[in-house]
Amino acid sequence: MDTSVGSANPDSPRLKRSIGFYGLMFVSLGSIIGSGWLLGALNAATVAGPASILSWALTAVIMMTLALIHAELGAAYPVAGGTARFPRIAFGALAGFAGGWVAWLQAVALAPIEVEASLQYLDNIGWIKEHLNLLHPGNNTLTLSGFAWATVLMAVFTFVNLVGVKMLAESNSATVLWKVAVPVLTIVVLLYLRFHPGNFTAGGGFAPAGAHGVFAALPVGVVFALQGFEQAVQVGGEARNPQRDLSRAILTAMVIGTIVYLLLQVAFIGALDPGSVAGGWSNPIEKGAFGPYATLAIVAGAAWLAYVLYVDAFVSPAGTGLLYLGTSARLSYALGKDKQLPEALGKLSIRGVPMWSILLSFVVGEIAFLPFPSWQSLVSVVTLATAIMYAFAPVSLIALRRRDPDRPRPYRTPAAHVLAPAGFVAANLVIYWSGFDTTWKIMVAIVAGVLLFAITYLRRRPADRPEVAWRSAVWIPPWLLGNLLIGYLGRYGASGEIGVLPEWVDLAVVIGFNLAIFYWAITQAQPAHKVHDAVEAERVELQV
Known part of the structure; x- marks a missing residue:
């Protein structure tokens, strides 16, 4: 039986449905456990002290809520680049582009960032530093030699993705087993050899920075580390049995990742x-x-473990880079296929992969190797873009339940009418905690994306232009600008905010404002017949 899917033309190349449960689970888990674990515990402890454990627990609750929502959407609408397609189906082309654009921005940035992180770690090995000279001393930007080796890594990732999604899943699975084993081994060794219970009340008590510290720790590396569960959704169009496997894969990866990160934080604090x-x-x-x-x-006297960690310092970022090059390509494929970006990005090769989208990710990666800030300084920006991407899923879930009620839903989010608004609010709290100084940068990037959308739209013949659905996207500018204003008046971020809103009152304002936006947004969803038409347009790709 042919299990491939693709465009409406049955004779055109199709995505190959070849990823099973373990492949999907490892795609998500490999994104969750990446380079973030190497510094996540330190960054969180610096901001929140021992209460950083609560930061991880809070993030786990937020991410699990959003994972439950994505699990239903992914199983009901198993298409490539799902985070761009769900709002497209529910709210039309403009809203779909906004969600897809921020998703693509964070995904396409992560592959080169992780490659550069791998090279930064390698450059600390004496003979590599002496013979390869990967980084300029002082600012850690790539030398000509470093750029060449970074290009080689990106070329390898590109080749793996061009060969096909099966090779991507299989090569990733082997890497993920290593990436999970090393943190688990680290936890066991540190808990056994070096654990000081008194550290959990030292330096000002369990929560030296209070609740503010617990919240402020989220955007400095905690959310960044635990994000990535949605990667299985991005390759949903290539899942062998998405109705059965997608939800299980997402939730399994989320549970494993949460347990590993919580124990890592406990082991880290105890070992200091x-x-x-x-x-x-x-x-x-x-x-x-x-x-x-x-x-x-x-x-702790386990120097052998340090050498294992030296190897992992290269493997973990490189493995994550491999995944994000592939998933960013699925997102630009979705935007191209839905005519929101040039249609070439939505074309498939004879091997059933989005060749031009993969090559675009490679080219953007090469540009990102220019002397930009290191990956550590971009953590908050990537976290914020991810939070905006996540926020589109809850409103899409309720809108599609109302407008497309007869759609088979192999997995149903429990208490969706509670979890969906809670998930939307949670994502927007992460936006607020990221601070105004980070938020305005993403807003500029979104405006640039909308201009790109407008140029692409106007260059098309009128008959080929997608329906913009202005009315269905009317809630997006007030939502984004409102959160930007609240961030400016709030208490988080390195600069730009003025602290007008008192502590706890600021959270109440964020929650109240975004609940109002949520319930307004779902009333603006496309009429049922247009949602049906949007689903029908994906009919061939949705076939399993």
Whole structure:
């Protein structure tokens, strides 16, 4: 039986439905456990102290809520680049582009960022630093040699993706087994050899920065580390049995990732030198060339573990880069296929992969290797873009339940009418906690994307232009600008905010404003017949 899908023309190349449950689960888990684990615990502890454990728990609740929502959408509408397609089906072309654009921005940026992180870690090995000279001293930007090696890595990722999604899934699965084993091994060793219970009340008590610290830790690396469950949704159009496997894969990956990160934070805090945190948490440990865990392993007398971590410092970022090059290509494929970007991006090769979208991700990656800030400084920006992407899913879920009620839903989000608005609010709280100084940058990027959408739209013949559906997208500008204003008046971020809103009152304002936007947005969804037409346009790709 032919299990491939694609465009409305049955004779054209189709996406190959060849990924099973474990492949889907490893795609999500490989994105969740990436380079973020190497510094996530340190960044969170620096901001929140021992209460950083609560930061991880809160993030896990937020992400699990959003994962439950994505699980239903992915199983009901198993298409490539799902996070761009769900709002497109529910709210029309403009809303779909807005959701897809921010999703593509964060995904396409992560592959080159992770490659550069891998090279930064490699450059700390003496003989590599001496013979390859990958980075300029001082600013850690790539030398000509470093650019060449980064290009080689990106070329390898591109080749794997061009060969086909089956090779992508299989190569990723082997990498993920390593990526999960190393953090688990680190947890066991540190808990056994070096654990100081007193650290959990040192340096000002369990929560030296109060609730503010718990919330502020989320955008400095906690959300960044736990994001990625939606990657299985992005390759949903290539899942062998999406109705059965997508929801299970997403939720399984989320549970495993949550347990690993919570235990990593506990092990990290317990393994610190009590003297280094007695006076506060501003500098609990030097992160070291390969992250703080390598330093802790050496102090604990497990130097062998440090060498394992040296290898992982390259493997984890590289494995994540491989995945995000592929998923960013699925997002631009979705935008091209739905005529929101040039149609060439929505074309498939004879191997059933979005060749031009993959090559675009490679080209953007090469541009990103220019002397831009390191991946650590981009964590908050990527986190914010991800939160905006996630926020489109809850409104799409309720809108599609109302407008497309007869659609088979193999998995149904429990208490969706509670979890959907809660998930929307949670995503917007992450936006608020990211701070005004980060939010305005993403808003500029969204405006640039809308201009690109307008240029693409106007260059098409009138008969080929997608219906913009202005009315269905009318809620998006007030939503984004309202959150930008609240961020400016709020209490989070390095600069730009003025602190007008008192503590806790600011959270109430965020919650109240975004609940109003949520319920307004679902009333603006496309009429049922237009939703039906949008689903019908994906009929061939939805076939399983």
